[in-house]
Amino acid sequence: MTQTQPHAPIPTKTTPQGVTVRVRRPPTGGDPSAPASGRRTRSLRRAADRSTGGTPATPLVYLTLAVSVLLAAAPLYYMVVMASRPNSDITSLPPPLTPGSQLGPNLSRVLANQDVMFGQAMVNSVLVAGAATVSVVVLSALAGFAFAKLRFKGRNALLLIVIGTMMIPVQLGLVPLYMLMGKLGLAGTLPSALLPFLVSGFGVFMMRQYAAQAIPNELIEAARVDGASTTRIFFSVVFPILRPAAAVLGLLTFMERWNDFLWPYLTLDADHPTVQVALSRLSGGYYTDQALVMAGTLLGTLPLVVVFIVFGRQIIGGIMQGGVKG
Template sequence: MSRNRQLSAGRGVYAFLGAAVLVSVFPLYWTLVAASRNNTDIHSVPPILLPGANLLHNIGQAFSQTDMGLALLNSLIVSSLVTASVVLTSTFGGFAFAKLPFRGSRPLLATVVATMMVPTQLGIIPLYIMMANWFHWADHLQALIVPAAANAFGLFFMRQYLVTSLPDELLDAGRIDGCTTRGLVRHIVLPTARPAMSVLGMLTFMATWNDFYWPKVVMTQQNPTIQLTLSELASGYIKDYSLVLTGALVASLPVIAVFLLMGRQIIDGIMQGATKG
C-alpha cells in the first residue's frame, strides 16, 4: 500500500490523538490510583492523582470479603475451555466452508451469517429453564461452557481467513498424495490457520472472561465468575470505593495483560476482519 504517500501528521493530529489516548487510558489509571489508596483518599478535594501504598492490603480485603479466588478460578476454567472449543470448531467449520465442496454450502453459510444478527438475549428465558429444570446445570460451570462451545462469529472469521490464506494447490497436492480430509486438516489446514486461530482465541477469551448477562442469570454468588463477584462487591449499601475499584482492577488485569502482550495481533485481526467481511 501507499503508506509512504500518506499525508504526514502535523502537531494538531498528534495533539488530538494524544488527548484521545489520554481519555481512553485515564479511567483505568484512576482505577489503579483508587485501588492503591483508601476510601478517604478517594474522596478528598482536590483529588489525589498518584498511586498510594494500599494496593496489597486492598487486594487482601477483596479476597477475604468475597469468593474472589473461586471466582477467578471459575472464570479461568470457563474462558479456557470455551476458547479451545470455539477455536477448534471454528477452524474445522471455517475450512469446510472455505475449501470443501459440498451440497448446500452456500445457503448454510448464509444461515451462519444471518444467525449473527439474532440477539443472544432473545432466548435467555428458555435457556435458563433448560439449564435449571431439564439439565439441572444451573450454578454449574457447564451451563456457561456448553452453550458457548461454538459460535457464528468464529466460524465466519476463520472461513474468511482460510478462503484467501490457504492455497488450493497445497490441498490438491495433499489429495494427490492420498491424504484423507482429516489428514489435510492435520498437516495443512492447522499450520496455515495458526495466526488467525490465535487472534480468534484471544478475542474469545476476552469476551468470555468479560461476559456478564448470562452468568448473572444462571450462576449465583455461591459459584460466581469474576464479573459476578465484582458486581457483588459493588452492591453493598455503603460502598468502599477503593475496594470496589480493587475488584475492577483484579477482574481487568488478566485481559489487559493479554492485550498488552498480543495487542498488535488483535488490532490486525480486527482490521482484517473489517476489510474482508
C-alpha cells in the same frame, strides 16, 4: 580566423576480453554522485510510502498518537490511583491524581472477603473463558475451512443458517437455555455457564471469510496430490495460515466470556460466581466501599492485559492482514 578549441578526448577503457568501451563522463560542477544520490533517495522514499499505503509521519501524527495513548491509558491509571487510596480519598475534591499506599491492603481485603469469594470467581472465570475460547477457535476454524474450501450439498444453506443465528438477540434465548440447563441437571453449576457458548456463529463466519481469501485452492490441491488427508491438510496446512485470524477471534471470545454478567448471574449459584458477579456483590448493599470496588476491578482487568501482552503480536498481525485483504 577563429580557432575552434579541440574537443576533450572521450574516455575509454578496455575490458579483460580486449573490448574497448566508452566511459560516461561525470557531470561538471559539483559532486558527480550528489544529484543521482538525491534522486535515488527521493524515489526510495516515494516507493516506501506507496508500499505502506500511507504518508510520511509528521509531528502532528505523533502528537495525535500521543494524545490517543494518554486518553486510552487515563482510565486505567485512575483505576490504579483509586484502588491504592482509602475510601475517604475517592470523594475528596480535588480528586487525588497520584497512587497511594493502600493498594496491597485493598487487594488483600478483596481476596479475603468470604461473601464475595473473589479468588474463586477469578478461577471460575479463567476456566469458563479459557475453555470457551479454545472451543470457539477450534470449531470455528474447522467449520470455516469446510464452508470455504470443501464442496458438499447444502453448503450455502447451512452458511445462511449460521449467519442467521447472529441476528437472534442473546437475551431472547436466556429463558429456554435456563430451562434446558435445569432439565439436564446442570443449573447452578459451572458447566451451565460454558455449554451454550462452545461455538459461535460469528466465529464461523469470520474464519470462513479469512480462509476463502488467505488460502489458495492450489495449495490444498497440492497437499491432496501428496497424499494428505483432509484432517492432515487442516492441521498441517490450513490452521497455520489461519493463526492470525484465530488469535483475533480468541481474544474477542475471551473478552466476551470474561465480561459476561447476565448469564452467569442467572445460572450460577452463590458458591460458583464469576468475576463480574463477584464485582456486583462488592458494590451491593447500603454502603459501597469504592476503593474495594476499584481494587476488584483492577484484579479483574489484569488477565485481559496479560492475554493481550502474550498474544499481542499475532492479534495485531491478524487485524492488519484482515484490513489489507478487505
